[in-house]
Amino acid sequence: MRADAQRNYARLLAVAEEEIALNGADASLEQIARLAGVGSGTVRRHFPNRHALLAAVFRDRVETLCAHARDRVGRPDTRAALLEWLGEVTTSAATIRGLAMALNRDRSADTEHEHCATTQLTEAGEPLVRQAAGVLAPGVTVADLLALITGIALATEDHPDPAGEAGRLFALTVAGLSPEPR
Amino acid sequence: MRADAQRNYARLLAVAEEEIALNGADASLEQIARLAGVGSGTVRRHFPNRHALLAAVFRDRVETLCAHARDRVGRPDTRAALLEWLGEVTTSAATIRGLAMALNRDRSADTEHEHCATTQLTEAGEPLVRQAAGVLAPGVTVADLLALITGIALATEDHPDPAGEAGRLFALTVAGLSPEPR
DNA sequence: TGCTAAACGGCGGGGGTCTCCGTATCGTAT
DNA sequence: ATACGATACGGAGACCCCCGCCGTTTAGCA
Structure with missing residues (x-):
């Protein structure tokens, strides 16, 4: 990746984060380009569609959440481990503007994005749910929990x-x- | 209201209902105008903004739900009465494309629409919740229940x-x- | 210091929202 | 039956957005 491309990518990501925090997941890509001082074509080259931009903006946050899930696997108090993690996810989804909508959208994305945020969270949370299965209502899946959280x-x-x-x-x-x- | 205005209003409402069922709450007003065979100005005159159109399209359905809530007030099995009604609301919100989004939006509408759909549902459901208060988790309000339902x-x-x-x-x-x- | 492939910017087409105004039509008063 | 005023209509115009494309610039290697 060329140096100028790297610079623009970073700039765009930073600007997009602010703009999405301000205006939600529907923030104008055109506006982001303007604020970053690049042409609209440059945005589109780095992020072919809005989903890609959202994924990039929230990647770090999602990975942190996944990491925290993994950290909690194996704890003896399985119920607390799960609930604490879900609480963290809830707070993030509710606090970070646009995240909930992004999660909700890639749930319903037709093409199976192998590594979309929701998939990642699902995979990371699955062990926590499994080890807490005994104290959960029967039939509850990670997907259910995440759906409820994004809905809320x-x-x-x-x-x-x-x-x-x-x-x-x-x-x-x-x-x-x-x-x-x- | 002039006769032609009434005709156009009715046509628009019918077309809008189809179009929203098809494309959700973000359906194109321009497209609705085209399908109804009227100018875009006419749409905007009858419904100054998207919220007004959504409210009109869903009015009947919402009023039916409210009526059903009132019908259930006073039943001895207060828990079942409430849960049945909430179930009906859930089904409607999940089945009728665009309704959930409309409800969610007028919850957050800055100006207090005195008679927006959410307000109506809240008022209609309140008695049901009050009479079932004993079997509900403490602190649960109608607003909470409706928020959860629209989220879901x-x-x-x-x-x-x-x-x-x-x-x-x-x-x-x-x-x-x-x-x-x- | 050239050269080439990668990256850039912005133009043009298509579509949407919203405002405004000249025109057609309805309903009524005569 | 007709004329007239109020009302409703339609669409043009301004502005914004998304998206694809292409001529031009530039970074980085030889």
Whole structure:
């Protein structure tokens, strides 16, 4: 990769991060190009489509989350290990503007992106779920948990305190809105 | 309202419903105008913004849901009454393309639309929640329940079987993903 | 110091939103 | 039956965005 290409790539990534934090996942690519001081063609060369840009912007964050999942595998308190991780994912999804929408979109992407963020998170979280299977409602999968979290994050996106609200709602779903009285 | 205006309004509403069912809440207003055989100005006159169009398209459905909530008030089995209604809302939100997004958007609309769909549903569902308060987790509000439902609907929008998946996820949150072991 | 392949910028086409205004039409008052 | 004012219509124009393409510049190697 040529030096100028590297520079532009880095600049674009930085600008895109700000712009997405400001305007969400639908931020204008044109505007990002303008702010980065490059032509719109350059954006498109580095990131063929919006999905690619989102993936690049959130890559580090997602990988950190995956790493934290792996760190927690093997802990004796399997339930706490899982719930702590899910809480972290919830906070990230609710706090980082655009992330929830990005996750939601690549869930429904037609082509199987082998390494899209959702897939990564699913694979990283799977062991945590498996080892906590005993304390989970029967039939619950990692995919379910991530779907619920992204849903909650989407629904709280414009709340004054997204992370707080999202955390509260997720806690409710963990405990049950109305557990079967018996 | 002049006769031609009424005709166009009705045509637009019908076309918009189809188009939104097909392409979601972001359907092109221009395209709707074209299909209805009217100028784009006419669309904009009847519905000043996208929110107004969505509200009009979903009004009947939302009112039906509200009516069903009222029908269930006073039933002795308060828990079932509430859960049945929430199930109906979930199915609607997950089945009717664009509805979940519309609900989610008017939740975050800055100006307090006195009678936006979410407000209506909240008011209609409130009595059901109050009378079932005893069997609900403490602190749960109608707004919470509706937020969770729209979140779930958003997250399952592109699933092969949205209603089924949404229903399943909602059932999970009702029962609890991992009820406190005691 | 040349040279070539890679990277760049921006143009043009297609489409969308929103505003505005000249024109056609409806409904009524005469 | 007709004339007239209010109302609704349609589409042009300004602006923005996405996307593909191509002539030009430039980095990095020989």
